[in-house]
Amino acid sequence: MTAPEQSGSRPRPQFGEYATPEEQRRRIRQPDATWDLDSGRHTASAPPAHTPSAAPAPAASAGEDSIDADLKRRRRFADRVITVGLLVYGLFNVLTSIPLFTDYSAYADTLFEMMGLEATLGDPDGARIWGLAAAIVLGLGWLATALLSWANLRRGRISWWIPLVGALVFSFASGLLLTVPLFSDPAVWDLLVQNAGG
8 A cells, every 4th residue: 555545645636626716716717706796796797717818929929920921022022023024124125225326317317207307417426426325324224223123132122113213314314415416406406496486
């Protein structure tokens, strides 16, 4: 026989079967319904028997974190698609514009025809330099925009706006260069003024 059985005492409880009702309620975090009834309170106003402890809160925040991470991942993917799409569209425009700018005489003739002017450039060779400069600015501008967009994408930053700003800035700069030969040619300038006045 074991020592507890010899002494006649009961074995020590292991799972709380000898705990008082108060100790049991404290362990399971259940309110005392008897006290509620004695004090005149409705037992439904007491907190539920299965009151969540502080432990599930990290699980909820972990779920929110995973949702936030998923949203960020989708935004980054959408930003990459838009940025690359804008860069490809910009490259197409640059590649089609450079040959047109380098042949400035043909560019000027097309422009005059669209404006309804019968004019020719007085110095086509001098104008060609401005067309080359505009083509170089446009090409280097696209390259700088692409490099900046790529670096920004690698850092995980929003980048869709970079191709748009680059297109505006470098298209405006090359457009200004293209207008220099038109406004510096006296015959063309006189025709433009007459056309605007008439």
